[in-house]
Amino acid sequence: MNGKSTVKSLIALTMAGAMVFSMNTMPVSAAKKKTKAKSTVKSVKVVAPSGSKKSATVAKGKSIKLAVTVNATKKAYKKVTYKVSNKKVISVSKKGVVKGKKAGTATVKVISAKNKKKTASIKIKVxxxxVKKVKLNKSNLALNVGDSGKLSVKVTASKKAYKTLKWTTSNKKVATVTSKGVVKGIGKGTAKITAASLDGTGKKSTCTVTVREKQVVNGIKSLEVYNPLKSYSSSTLKVTLDSPQVLTADDFKVETKSYGEGSYMGTVSVDDIYTTDNQTYEVYLANDDIYNGRYVRVTVNALNGQKTAEVRFLVDPDTVRQVHTAKVGDDEHSFSVDDDAMGTSRSAIKTGTLPAGYKLINELGDSARVRGIPSAVADNQHVVFATTDELGRDTTTDVNFLIGDDDHIVVENQTIGDQVSGMIYAKDSFYKDLHFAGGNGKITAEILNTYDGTFKIDDTYSDSVGITVVDSNKLAAGTYDIPVRITDSNGKTGQGTLKVIVTASVKVVTKVNNNSPDGTIYFYNHNSNEEFSLRSIEKEGKYSGSVGNTTLTSTGYLPHGTYSVYYRMCGRKIMLNKSLNVSGDTNLEFTLPTTKITGTIYDVNNKKYENSVDVCMYRSNDLDTRYYFVSDYTSDGTYSFQGVPDGQYVLVVSGQKDGKYFETTSGTITVSGGNATMDVKLPVANPANPQQ
Incomplete structure (x- = not known):
């Protein structure tokens, strides 16, 4: 290779290398340019307060806030504008606040300010x-971790309102809540559960939930006064435990008081208990009703957890009915709108108008009253009042005004037998006053349709007539419209209707052996919290046979339901059937205890006391109160009690001698599977043997 060739080769090699370097570096620079971030708006989303992406509802005159999300690469690109399809129906602010102006529908379109092709729309209904009020049934709820509880809510609203609520929790790590108010304990702590209106009114109600670790001890989980028919008193409590435990009636101590700041000074006797799972107990109180407004405390010392629980019994009926009678020209009338309000209450007219001459007055420090002098006829003029008392209870009162004059007799139209007024059962009986007003005071009353002699006028008063059943065997289930006409001595007439709703019942035939001092069989309906005595509802041929070794047969009619069947002895419920399903005609047969307690009454000289004395037998633990007993009267020096169940008893023998009262208490008598004997010595001499 010569020198020229070598130089040429080096130059060529250098140029080739430069070209290779240039080819490798140029694409890298271009790639860097292509990966440079480009600012864009990817999507726009809009969500209603309910969480819906499609629609929202707002009340007229109220506002809701839309939640808008813009997915963009730069914060500055997240701005939006709003467009409304119908400005007469709604308006929308720059912050997404929608106000309802007029009933109807419109659409809100959310538009990206940077990229007008990116939009989202939501339909708004006005x-x-x-909604006027949202009220949860509980302000406090205790749960174990993993357990659930149900909150119910009452929404008070005007017609055509949007009543859907949003349920939220303040701490999902403590408690969660579903759209149906089911609260679940997640972790130890407290959280607030809120049920809030979605129509822009801002109405809400909260419940504080306390979640505790899973309890290993067993205590009272909840207490309530059982009152399915919304009566103003109840004799049944429901006590629920954390877990099953076998308890007896003696394990329950029940106390009452009238004032929240007061002390529990009233003890209520427990008659019996009922349970199917040893966890939820129905506690029946003995002749001591828990009345509206009273406080109740239950203590169960046999538990190793929460031993005590208390609750206030408050009845919150949907509707209360009243009737007001008057005559044009009467003196001033005055009556309370809601006598069961707690403390000061305030009332307003919900529907209807007051008769001429009347005014509604919300008195200072008292309940609302209607006052006035009637000046015009009012024929079944209904006025519905809405009342709220100091405890926040809402009551609706329907007052039917009957105002007549000398020429006009107005007669009440009334409905009975629905749950509001109590229940009426087939083959039963009832008595009801139907009111009237006007006329000259000398009236006669007649039923225009007695339904083949089933109903009749029983009593006639100055402003009402009593209607009752003639033959209860004819009273079948169904609805009866009983027209009643009132006529005075001048021939003026008026007519009204008593509507009677009768609930179905079934025939129950019961046979028992006649070895008890009281052959009455009792049926307690667990569904309605009602006790039926077969003796009180039986028909013709009440009992056949006399006392002794005979069979008593009785027939009665009971509504459908689940019953406990029992009879009573010394205040005890002797259970014959714990859970009896009555859904059709039923035949029952029971054997009552046949055990006897007998003995002799001796005087101070150990002689048979052959003079009149009363002998009362008590359960040993009822001796102090002396409330429950079975009594006998003897003048031959002997006594006998039949049909005594196993247990411990005490006799109290009393009488009079020389005008002075005397009394002796026996020792304890134990009955266990057989007859028992107890003699009693009196502290006085027999008049026939006067030595002392």
Missing amino acids: VSGA
């Missing part, structure tokens, strides 16, 4: 009604 309703004329609005």
